[in-house]
Amino acid sequence: MKKNEIYNLDIIDCGSNFEGISKYEGIVTFIPGAIIGENVNAKVIKVTSSYAILKLEKILKESKYRVKTFCDVGNVCGGCQATNIEYDFQLIQKKNMVKVSLDKQKVEYEKINNTFGMGMPYYYRNKVQYPVREINGKNIIGFYRKNSHDIVENKCCYIQNRVIDILAKNIFDELIKLKFNGYNEKNGSGDIRHIVIRRGYHTEEIMIIVVVNNKKLLDDLRFNQFVINIVKNNTNISSIFLNLNDMNTNVILGDKLKKIYGKDYISDFIGDYEFYISPKSFFQVNTIQAEVLYNVLKTELCLDKTDILFDLYSGVGTIGIFLSQYVNKVYGIEIEQSAVEMANLNIKKNNVKNAEYIAGSVEDKIEEFKKRNINPDVIVVDPPRKGLDDKSIKYIIDFAPKKIGYVSCNYSTMSRDLKKLSDIYSVKSITPVDMFPHTSHVECVAVMTLKNNI
Numbered sequence: 001m002k003k004n005e006i007y008n009l010d011i012i013d014c015g016s017n018f019e020g021i022s023k024y025e026g027i028v029t030f031i032p033g034a035i036i037g038e039n040v041n042a043k044v045i046k047v048t049s050s051y052a053i054l055k056l057e058k059i060l061k062e063s064k065y066r067v068k069t070f071c072d073v074g075n076v077c078g079g080c081q082a083t084n085i086e087y088d089f090q091l092i093q094k095k096n097m098v099k100v101s102l103d104k105q106k107v108e109y110e111k112i113n114n115t116f117g118m119g120m121p122y123y124y125r126n127k128v129q130y131p132v133r134e135i136n137g138k139n140i141i142g143f144y145r146k147n148s149h150d151i152v153e154n155k156c157c158y159i160q161n162r163v164i165d166i167l168a169k170n171i172f173d174e175l176i177k178l179k180f181n182g183y184n185e186k187n188g189s190g191d192i193r194h195i196v197i198r199r200g201y202h203t204e205e206i207m208i209i210v211v212v213n214n215k216k217l218l219d220d221l222r223f224n225q226f227v228i229n230i231v232k233n234n235t236n237i238s239s240i241f242l243n244l245n246d247m248n249t250n251v252i253l254g255d256k257l258k259k260i261y262g263k264d265y266i267s268d269f270i271g272d273y274e275f276y277i278s279p280k281s282f283f284q285v286n287t288i289q290a291e292v293l294y295n296v297l298k299t300e301l302c303l304d305k306t307d308i309l310f311d312l313y314s315g316v317g318t319i320g321i322f323l324s325q326y327v328n329k330v331y332g333i334e335i336e337q338s339a340v341e342m343a344n345l346n347i348k349k350n351n352v353k354n355a356e357y358i359a360g361s362v363e364d365k366i367e368e369f370k371k372r373n374i375n376p377d378v379i380v381v382d383p384p385r386k387g388l389d390d391k392s393i394k395y396i397i398d399f400a401p402k403k404i405g406y407v408s409c410n411y412s413t414m415s416r417d418l419k420k421l422s423d424i425y426s427v428k429s430i431t432p433v434d435m436f437p438h439t440s441h442v443e444c445v446a447v448m449t450l451k452n453n454i
């Protein structure tokens with residue numbers, strides 16, 4: 001293959017980012033935008049001895065899975081990868097992506113279930129995070145363009161909750177009226193870096209976080225007027241925070257928070273339980289599917305009323321509290337101090353008498369349980385995208401619980417970790433849950449049991 005030349009290709013597979021895959025003289029080619037079953041003309045952008053990346057030029061034969069994209073910026077925005085692929089087929093492909101990853105790591109498993117999808121896979125995100133930028137003297141709000149830090153302006157995002165999507169644009173207009181500027185990524189100047197909004201799906205409570213670029217802005221009096229203007233038009237706003245992020249980083253929130261209106265937290269329900277959520281605590285972005293996810297975990301784990309359960313990487317205690325009625329006792333560990341404060345409030349709020357949450361990293365704190373002679377029957381882990389570190393895996397193997405529930409938003413690191421545990425654990429089931437329709441992401445629940453001969 002030669003760079004800049006156009007090739008005619010049959011799309012025979014789907015990649016982990018929903019890109020079309022073809023083969024040409026032994027070279028695997030990736031063509032974003034092309035769909036399995038299509039015949040396309042595509043131009044080579046990059047070529048190595050084993051693979052090539054091509055730009056889709058023309059579709060000569062369309063896939064039966066192709067649909068008209070519902071999004072005005074579906075082809076340029078980096079948020080979604082599959083707005084032009086039939087939803088049922090997305091679910092089949094997500095299961096395949098998980099399978100390919102397990103096979104790559106040579107993980108053996110008894111069964112992989114079909115992906116649990118959504119009935120109405122739109123407007124599902126309960127949290128928006130919009131970058132605000134000043135580019136060539138113009139302030140804009142939008143999403144990052146695919147593979148870049150350019151901003152794509154967008155009037156409506158079909159995967160965000162509609163109320164907070166519209167509110168984000170109103171907040172942006174208010175801030176600009178008050179003469180704040182967007183952040184300039186090139187020279188680090190400007191006032192506002194991000195507008196973050198969370199909304200309780202069931203409670204409809206709203207929390208706003210305005211991320212500012214320098215310390216002085218935390219005391220800027222214009223924010224008094226901002227609060228008045230925003231609250232007067234939106235009755236469901238429970239809480240407004242300023243957050244300082246003056247670092248040269250892609251991370252959205254900095255450490256320092258200042259509350260300028262309302263309560264310290266909002267709440268939402270998962271199943272029968274109500275959970276308080278603070279600005280910096282993790283909460284699943286798709287509340288409906290979070291309930292599906294936790295029910296899958298409950299069903300596949302087959303818990304016993306005598307079980308001691310560890311809820312590791314516990315956030316605000318959602319999994320442990322959700323499962324608390326099926327076990328004897330829950331112990332949780334979470335690194336974010338404010339999330340642990342919420343978990344302890346959540347225990348009280350839900351009248352859960354058999355759960356305890358401690359703050360710290362799993363790798364440092366899990367030993368405490370050993371010292372206290374607390375031995376789990378079941379360990380549930382729900383780590384961040386990078387998965388488990390070797391120290392935590394060693395502790396888990398040392399505890400040798402009879403079951404492990406592995407919840408993951410990254411099937412690659414999950415597959416790697418399942419392999420590491422496979423000497424003494426068998427994988428009973430894997431269940432993908434579509435927490436993020438129209439994107440290439442998928443959540444997974446894996447359940448492992450201790451091998452008999454151990």
Ligand SMILES: C[S@@+](CC[C@H](N)C(=O)[O-])C[C@H]1O[C@@H](n2cnc3c(N)ncnc32)[C@H](O)[C@@H]1O
Pocket residue numbers: 281282283284312313314315316317318319333334335336339360361362363382383384409
């Ligand atoms: C994917 S979230 C899961 C939270 C929770 N289980 C839920 O379902 O809402 C991962 C959590 O792990 C926490 N975390 C990250 N690294 C950690 C570590 N080394 N030890 C303990 N918690 C950690 C994060 O703060 C976050 O709350």
